Amino acid sequence: MLIIPAIDIKEGRCVRLTEGQFEDVEIFSDDPLMVAVKWANKGAMILHVVDLDGARYGKLTNISLLEQIIKKVNIPVQTGGGIRNYQEVKNLINLGASRVILGTILWKDKSLAKRLFRDFSEKVIAGIDAREGYVAIEGWQNITSVDALDFAKEMERLGARRIIYTDIKRDGTLEGPNITNIEKMVKNVNIPLICSGGITSLDDIKKLKRLEGLGLEGIIIGKALYKGNILLEEALKLVVSE
């Protein structure tokens, strides 16, 4: 199973939000590039880089920083936030992003979603962010009336190869993940799943590791790494398979 450190970028800094509230921001570093290098050196196998400004305003904002990260670390980087059209996905892949995470665009335009999954296959990930079980879009500012599990199944039908499922209510709260919901999701989709939101302790990771056989491919960890609740080295040790 993969432990995936998250680097959220807002105005050029590495930050964490709580429950996706843009007002509730905590700055952890002025140098996201150094943070990326640090996680890579500690043994991370892949990084999760989110452009929060992009997600909020629907327009890629911190792209040069992202490019520097991709060029500097020699591990795959998955990235998302504010990608709203086909060409931008293509550009990010050409830039060296291993996987591009899409959200709003998939919700808004199903035929485009289908085309993206077809053309880029596992280079794109369906990012499903849920609040109280409903899909949130546009940087989590709008909650739709679409059930997250139904949306996941729809994405799978349209050709998605991988899903990132984020529980907004847990994100940045250090309250532990909503394992029941993650389990429900992982059992009911027929593609690999990565979860995020609320992972706070090594114990959480142990619990999630039990879902590995059901198709849970990875765990994204944010605040707990920055606050020191989880040491990346220890987390990695827990999931290393024989």
Next chain:
Amino acid sequence: MIVIIDYGMGNLKSVENAFTKVGYKTVITDDLNQIKKASALVLPGVGAFRDAIKSLGAKKIDKELSEAIRREGKPFLGICLGMQLLFAFSEEGGLFKGLNIIPGRVKRFSSLVKCPHLGWNKIKFTHNLNYNMNPIFRDILDESYFYFVHSYYCEADNQKIIYSTTDYGSAFPSSIWKDNLFGVQFHPEKSSTSGLKILKNFGELSKC
């Protein structure tokens, strides 16, 4: 009725849900009577070879499986570890005896590649067009992508049973087939439409 063999290793629920999705009812059980009565058997599996073979032995499922596959000719599908268990030996965590239904052994990937082999990868059929078509791969195109998670791979003594290979450092068998016995190293239950198609094809065999 398709029986998914429960031996405490794994991905049972996801496999069951995938079969449900393609219209087949399954029973998850370790009960020997139910296994005997099954029209087809599925052996899933995630985890360590040693623990798996021990658990199959403790539940006396090992003998029943050999019987069902060899004598009765029941359709059998081994998924991931469930395929590896069919071999004579595994080098995972020492040297352990497997079910010994297929001559060969299970080996670890070379240290030159990252372990586990995790993600989508494509399969290449080893047969030519004249070859008798594997029924569970009906309507699956060559070079289709499937989802893999494993650090060990099978090495079959008899090359003829290898139905497809996949490249990871070098080519390894991603599926095997001999009569009623089918094995896939990837996870059909996590391989989207192509994977579901394979389960559906296998389900059809259970009706025969």
